[in-house]
Amino acid sequence: MALSNSSILGSREVGEIAEFRRQLWDWLDAHCDELAPTHPGTATLDDQIAQMQRVKSILFQAGWMRFGWPESVGGWGGSPMLRTELGAAIAERDLADPGLYSLIEVLAPTLIEFAPPALAADVVPRLLSGAEMWCQGFSEPNTGSDLASLSCRAVPDGDPETAPTWVINGQKVWTSLAQYSDRCVLLTRTGSADSRHRGITAFFVDMNTPGITVKPLEMINGVREFAEVFFDDVVVPADRMLGARNGGWGVAMSILPYERSACFWQRIAYLYARLQRLVDVVPGDDRAAEVVGEVFLQLHALRARSRATQHRLAAGATLGAETSIEKVLLATAEQTMYDAVRRLLPGVVEMDDDPAAQEWRTEYLYSRAATIYGGTIEVQRGIIARRLLDLGRDQ
Amino acid sequence: MIDSGERLLLEESVRAAVGRARGVGKDGAAIDAALAALGWLELLGTEPDAAVDVVFRALGAADATATALDDVIVSALGTAPRADLAVLLPGTGSSDPPGRTAGDRLQAVGLATARVDTAGEILVVCRTEAAPCIVTVPTSAARVREVRGVDPDGELRTVSVEESAAAAMPLDLAAWEAALALGRRAVAQQIAGACRAMLDLARGHALEREQFGHPIARFQAVRNRLADALVGLEALDATLAVASDDPRTETAALAKAVAGRTARTVASHCQQVLAGIGFTTEHSFHRYLKRTMALEGLFGSADGIILAWGRHLIASRRVPRLVEL
Numbered sequence: 047m048a049l050s051n052s053s054i055l056g057s058r059e060v061g062e063i064a065e066f067r068r069q070l071w072d073w074l075d076a077h078c079d080e081l082a083p084t085h086p087g088t089a090t091l092d093d094q095i096a097q098m099q100r101v102k103s104i105l106f107q108a109g110w111m112r113f114g115w116p117e118s119v120g121g122w123g124g125s126p127m128l129r130t131e132l133g134a135a136i137a138e139r140d141l142a143d144p145g146l147y148s149l150i151e152v153l154a155p156t157l158i159e160f161a162p163p164a165l166a167a168d169v170v171p172r173l174l175s176g177a178e179m180w181c182q183g184f185s186e187p188n189t190g191s192d193l194a195s196l197s198c199r200a201v202p203d204g205d206p207e208t209a210p211t212w213v214i215n216g217q218k219v220w221t222s223l224a225q226y227s228d229r230c231v232l233l234t235r236t237g238s239a240d241s242r243h244r245g246i247t248a249f250f251v252d253m254n255t256p257g258i259t260v261k262p263l264e265m266i267n268g269v270r271e272f273a274e275v276f277f278d279d280v281v282v283p284a285d286r287m288l289g290a291r292n293g294g295w296g297v298a299m300s301i302l303p304y305e306r307s308a309c310f311w312q313r314i315a316y317l318y319a320r321l322q323r324l325v326d327v328v329p330g331d332d333r334a335a336e337v338v339g340e341v342f343l344q345l346h347a348l349r350a351r352s353r354a355t356q357h358r359l360a361a362g363a364t365l366g367a368e369t370s371i372e373k374v375l376l377a378t379a380e381q382t383m384y385d386a387v388r389r390l391l392p393g394v395v396e397m398d399d400d401p402a403a404q405e406w407r408t409e410y411l412y413s414r415a416a417t418i419y420g421g422t423i424e425v426q427r428g429i430i431a432r433r434l435l436d437l438g439r440d441q
Numbered sequence: 442m443i444d445s446g447e448r449l450l451l452e453e454s455v456r457a458a459v460g461r462a463r464g465v466g467k468d469g470a471a472i473d474a475a476l477a478a479l480g481w482l483e484l485l486g487t488e489p490d491a492a493v494d495v496v497f498r499a500l501g502a503a504d505a506t507a508t509a510l511d512d513v514i515v516s517a518l519g520t521a522p523r524a525d526l527a528v529l530l531p532g533t534g535s536s537d538p539p540g541r542t543a544g545d546r547l548q549a550v551g552l553a554t555a556r557v558d559t560a561g562e563i564l565v566v567c568r569t570e571a572a573p574c575i576v577t578v579p580t581s582a583a584r585v586r587e588v589r590g591v592d593p594d595g596e597l598r599t600v601s602v603e604e605s606a607a608a609a610m611p612l613d614l615a616a617w618e619a620a621l622a623l624g625r626r627a628v629a630q631q632i633a634g635a636c637r638a639m640l641d642l643a644r645g646h647a648l649e650r651e652q653f654g655h656p657i658a659r660f661q662a663v664r665n666r667l668a669d670a671l672v673g674l675e676a677l678d679a680t681l682a683v684a685s686d687d688p689r690t691e692t693a694a695l696a697k698a699v700a701g702r703t704a705r706t707v708a709s710h711c712q713q714v715l716a717g718i719g720f721t722t723e724h725s726f727h728r729y730l731k732r733t734m735a736l737e738g739l740f741g742s743a744d745g746i747i748l749a750w751g752r753h754l755i756a757s758r759r760v761p762r763l764v765e766l
Contacts, residue, residue: 063766127766311766322760330755332748339751342760343702346695349764351679356766371675374668430671431664435644441659 059125067131070110074135081141088401091269095226098142102176111174119158119170125360130308134315144316148309152301153180156231160288160297161250183218183232183275191425194243200234206291214280224260224273227253233294246294250286267411306369307356310376314349317383328390337386344379351375367433370426377416377423384413443491455499469506469555469596476509482522485512490685497627501634504728506596508556513627515564517620527553527560529600533738534745536621540567547576547606555596557585566617573617574609578602592735622693625740626684629700632736633677635729636707640670642726643711666710673703683764691763694746701743704733
């Protein structure tokens with residue numbers, strides 16, 4: 047039986063977070079004009095990126111962006127949940143898209159944990175302050191859920207122990223925001239072709255290095271958020287290696303706790319804001335009440351689960367397979383939420399072209415990916431069956 | 442507040458006591474006696490949240506019945522619980538006070554546990570035009586009928602009372618809401634315990650039962666059902682933890698609604714995995730299924746709670762966050 051949360055929380059920490067939230071929200075209220083998007087009409091992706099970087103810059107200058115990050119990279123320390131609160135507030139107030147904003151939660155911790163300290167101290171503040179964009183080069187055309195099969199190759203220029211540079215050849219795909227990015231956290235094959243997770247090495251690559259070609263891909267909702275990235279004899283200094291040679295799997299896996307805690311909480315905050323937007327316009331009948339009540343119930347359960355996970359993480363727990371539970375809950379709740387939009391606003395997603403309808407349509411179509419990205423729902427169920435229910439191997 | 446170590450000890454001792462008493466007979470009196478010997482009333486007085494969570498979870502897991510729910514409701518209403526005092530529960534699907542007063546007459550219809558068979562008095566909460574009121578009526582004035590229904594072993598009774606309301610005392614609405622909240626948490630915990638038991642049964646069956654030369658646990662279709670059952674159960678446990686950590690009317694109502702939804706999901710997946718054997722009364726699955734079916738309606742169904750929440754969200758045009766980091 048799960049312990050009550052009360053037994054694992056430090057009440058001091060909860061009090062600090064609540065106080066941080068109160069002060070943050072007061073500050074955001076006071077600066078809402080300055081932070082509000084400046085682009086006219088419906089935002090293009092260019093507009094969204096510019097807005098996000100501007101917001102990060104303002105929040106970094108004001109100090110909010112420094113809470114929860116270690117002092118070694120320009121932060122002010124404190125619980126990582128402080129930065130989760132910031133991300134949630136940004137999502138709730140539509141100051142930046144949570145999917146784009148929360149990339150910092152999967153990229154900055156990687157640099158902090160695996161880059162040479164001087165490199166991390168140099169580049170992480172640039173990411174946090176909005177001076178730079180980074181992307182994550184993991185997936186490949188033949189490497190989706192099965193990440194350990196990746197084949198983008200890195201070869202040392204000489205003895206792997208002493209080579210001053212490595213040469214990278216291959217292709218990445220589904221690389222979010224590659225066309226806007228200054229750097230890439232890249233997974234490469236450095237072992238034999240069949241070395242799976244034992245032969246992967248991570249590099250921190252400057253995107254302006256000769257030999258890198260970025261071709262944006264148009265998603266089902268018309269947005270060119272991600273890209274194919276081609277590497278042709280791309281030369282990378284050896285001191286840009288993240289972690290050990292052939293230690294890239296550990297780098298990739300280290301991201302999971304951040305993705306499944308801070309990023310999820312931010313997305314949940316965003317879904318609450320979207321339910322609010324729906325509740326603002328639905329008819330006042332019982333059919334609508336049943337549908338929004340159902341969405342609310344799912345969001346509540348998901349938020350309860352995510353909270354427990356984050357407090358376990360803060361208390362020193364190592365997150366693992368059990369976070370597949372909230373991955374399934376989040377994907378299901380997100381799709382239920384946008385299904386509710388179609389049910390309660392008939393014709394809006396399908397036919398209308400006003401800015402509100404365009405946003406619903408874009409988001410509805412994007413929500414179909416919730417059961418695909420970050421490990422498909424089938425992969426999550428497989429993990430739950432194998433690791434949490436201990437059902438042994440499947441066929 | 443008890444710490445996590447004490448809580449684990451409590452869980453262990455309650456589980457063991459319920460397990461021993463469960464074997465004595467199907468009558469809930471043995472469970473009542475075992476809980477009394479463990480100091481149930483003292484625990485309810487000093488640690489009501491932990492007491493409700495631990496005891497009702499254990500009852501659900503063991504497919505056991507007890508009359509402890511009476512103590513929970515009676516004490517939340519501000520009266521000292523005792524074995525001689527039963528309480529009238531709302532009828533199935535309802536979360537309203539079960540009684541109403543007209544002039545100086547009291548009319549009430551609702552459910553009760555088996556305590557009503559032996560108790561001398563019944564506590565009845567009534568709606569009035571203004572605030573609720575509370576009346577203690579002699580059991581002799583009540584018509585009591587055993588509920589057979591889908592779960593005869595659940596030992597519930599339907600009770601109807603017509604009595605003088607002269608002795609009615611005003612009751613704070615907050616006291617009724619607190620009783621409702623604690624009742625909902627108790628039932629939701631009992632459902633969660635039963636759901637966990639159903640999943641354990643289905644999991645064990647999937648690992649043992651062989652078809653086409655393999656344990657059926659090797660087939661993805663089977664694994665996916667069990668995985669989805671666990672997802673639902675974990676979500677229920679998280680909402681129950683919030684309801685315990687932040688005990689409010691709202692968190693208890695939502696936990697009860699999640700319990701109702703989860704019970705149906707878990708039962709349907711587990712029954713399908715158990716297949717033929719789960720369709721028989723030889724296998725214990727059916728008892729858990731029927732128990733959750735009976736419990737789902739106590740203090741309001743999931744559908745009812747969800748509809749009420751949706752109406753509230755739309756009327757206020759405001760979506761609250763009940764959980765913060």
